[in-house]
Amino acid sequence: MKSVTKLWGPILWLELLAGFLGFLAYRWIVLHPTLRPLWTWLLARATGIGAYSLLTIVVIMGIGMSHPVWKRHLNRRFFVWHRGLALSVLALIALHGLSLALDRYAHVGWTGLLVPGFSHYRPYGVAFGVIAAEGLVLVSLSAYLAQNFGRLKWMTVHRGALLMWVLVLIHGLWSGSDTRALALFYETSAGLVGMAVILRYGMERVTRAKTVVEYPGVQQIQEKKKDI
Numbered sequence: 595m596k597s598v599t600k601l602w603g604p605i606l607w608l609e610l611l612a613g614f615l616g617f618l619a620y621r622w623i624v625l626h627p628t629l630r631p632l633w634t635w636l637l638a639r640a641t642g643i644g645a646y647s648l649l650t651i652v653v654i655m656g657i658g659m660s661h662p663v664w665k666r667h668l669n670r671r672f673f674v675w676h677r678g679l680a681l682s683v684l685a686l687i688a689l690h691g692l693s694l695a696l697d698r699y700a701h702v703g704w705t706g707l708l709v710p711g712f713s714h715y716r717p718y719g720v721a722f723g724v725i726a727a728e729g730l731v732l733v734s735l736s737a738y739l740a741q742n743f744g745r746l747k748w749m750t751v752h753r754g755a756l757l758m759w760v761l762v763l764i765h766g767l768w769s770g771s772d773t774r775a776l777a778l779f780y781e782t783s784a785g786l787v788g789m790a791v792i793l794r795y796g797m798e799r800v801t802r803a804k805t806v807v808e809y810p811g812v813q814q815i816q817e818k819k820k821d822i
Contacts, residue, residue: 634697638690639772643779645686646762649730650783652679653759656752657790680734687727719768726761729754759787 655676694702702720706713710721736751763784767773773780 632699634693635699638693638697638700639770641686641690641693642766642770643776645683645690646766646783648679648683648686649759649762650787652676652683653755653787654790655679656755657787657794660794677737680737684730684734687730691727716769719765719770722761723765723769726758726765729758729761733758756787756791 655672659673659676691707694700695704695707701714703713706715706717706720707724710724711717713720713724733752733755736748739748763780766776767780770776
C-alpha cells in the first residue's frame with residue numbers, strides 16, 4: 595500500500611505538466627481556427643510522440659536498474675519514478691488510441707485500434723503500434739504479479755519492454771505523417787537506447803568473465819542454476 599501511495603508524486607507532477615501543455619495546445623487551436631477540425635489528429639500525434647518519449651526514458655531507466663554497477667547507486671525514489679512514468683506511458687497510449695479511433699480522417703476505427711492489421715490507415719504501421727500497446731500492458735501487469743511468477747520468469751517477461759519499444763519505434767516511422775521532420779528525434783532516441791543496451795550487457799559479460807577467472811567454480815554453479 596505504501597509503494598502505491600508513493601506513485602502519486604511522479605504521476606501528479608506529470609499530470610500538471612500534461613495539463614499545462616494541453617492548455618497551451620488548446621489556446622493554439624483557438625487562435626488558429628483552421629486547426630479546429632484536426633484537433634483529434636493533433637491530439638493523437640502529440641500523445642503518440644509523448645508516449646514514445648516517456649517509454650524511451652522508462653526503458654533506459656529499466657536498463658540502468660539492471661546494470662551490474664549502476665543499480666548499486668540507485669535509491670528507492672528512482673524505482674518509484676520508473677513505475678510512475680510507466681503508468682503515464684500507458685495513459686498516453688490510451689489517449690493516443692482513443693483520439694485516433696475518434697478521428698474522422700485517420701480511418702483507424704475501433705477494430706483497427708484493437709486488432710492488428712484492421713486499420714484502413716497504414717495497416718502495417720498501425721499494427722506494430724497495436725501489438726506494442728497490448729504487449730506493454732502485459733509487461734506492466736507482470737510487474738504487479740511478480741511475486742506469483744517468481745523473479746526469473748518475471749524478469750523474462752519484463753525484458754519484453756525493450757522489444758515493445760522497438761515495435762513502437764517502427765510504428766512511429768511507418769505510420770507517422772511527419773516522420774521526416776522527426777528523423778533526428780528518432781535517431782537520437784534509438785542511439786540512447788542502443789548505447790544503454792551496449793553498456794548494460796557489455797558490462798555483464800565483462801563481470802562474468804572476471805568472476806570466472808577469479809573463481810573458476812562459479813561458472814559450474816551458474817550452469818547448474820540455468821538447468822534448474
